[in-house]
Amino acid sequence: MDAYLNSAKKQFQYYKSLGEKTMAQLQDKDLFWCYNEESNSIAIIIQHLWGNMLSRWTDFLTSDGEKEWRNRDLEFESVINTREELMEKWNAGWKCLFDALDSITPADWDKDIYIRNERHSIVDAINRQLAHYPYHIGQIVFIGKMAAGDWKALTIPKGNSAAFNAEMFNKK
Numbered sequence: 001m002d003a004y005l006n007s008a009k010k011q012f013q014y015y016k017s018l019g020e021k022t023m024a025q026l027q028d029k030d031l032f033w034c035y036n037e038e039s040n041s042i043a044i045i046i047q048h049l050w051g052n053m054l055s056r057w058t059d060f061l062t063s064d065g066e067k068e069w070r071n072r073d074l075e076f077e078s079v080i081n082t083r084e085e086l087m088e089k090w091n092a093g094w095k096c097l098f099d100a101l102d103s104i105t106p107a108d109w110d111k112d113i114y115i116r117n118e119r120h121s122i123v124d125a126i127n128r129q130l131a132h133y134p135y136h137i138g139q140i141v142f143i144g145k146m147a148a149g150d151w152k153a154l155t156i157p158k159g160n161s162a163a164f165n166a167e168m169f170n171k172k
Contacts, residue, residue, distance in 0.1 A: 001109050008126050009101055015137045016094055019046075021154050022144035023090075028083045030147035040076065042143050045136050046090050048075040053093035056115065056129060057100035061108055065115035065125065097129070 023031065023042065031042045040048075051072060056065040080086050104122065113125040120128065145151050156164045 015134045019137045022141050033147045043080045050089035050093040051075040057096045060100040
């Protein structure tokens with residue numbers, strides 16, 4: 001289970017870094033830009049991720065992942081006003097997640113985890129969030145590409161796959 005947990009942490013860290021690399025390319029105003037009334041800004045998506053992370057990962061092993069104190073509907077309102085506040089929520093959410101993952105011991109793997117009163121194994125609960133968070137990080141990257149004036153690719157730039165692959169094979 002250590003290999004799985006390390007892999008999950010690595011995946012979470014990767015998607016966290018994609019969000020951060022996106023935000024680093026944007027002006028403050030871009031973080032609050034919405035395509036239309038039905039769309040979410042990067043700030044709203046981060047607010048939702050923060051609320052979800054705090055709810056799911058606080059007392060992960062001992063309480064339902066949908067906390068009574070969570071106000072999910074408010075997560076989709078424009079509440080965050082500055083980049084600083086946005087980054088505080090971003091970092092607090094990820095810290096809660098990584099602290100919870102770091103708290104898992106070998107004796108915990110047989111425990112049942114509940115989310116909205118639905119029973120999960122620890123692996124299922126982690127996988128659920130490994131599907132949810134990258135979904136929203138993809139939205140952040142997509143919005144970032146639309147809002148940025150000069151976008152720098154986060155992974156392999158268009159038209160550079162062959163060069164990238166050659167470089168990777170040459171490292172062996």
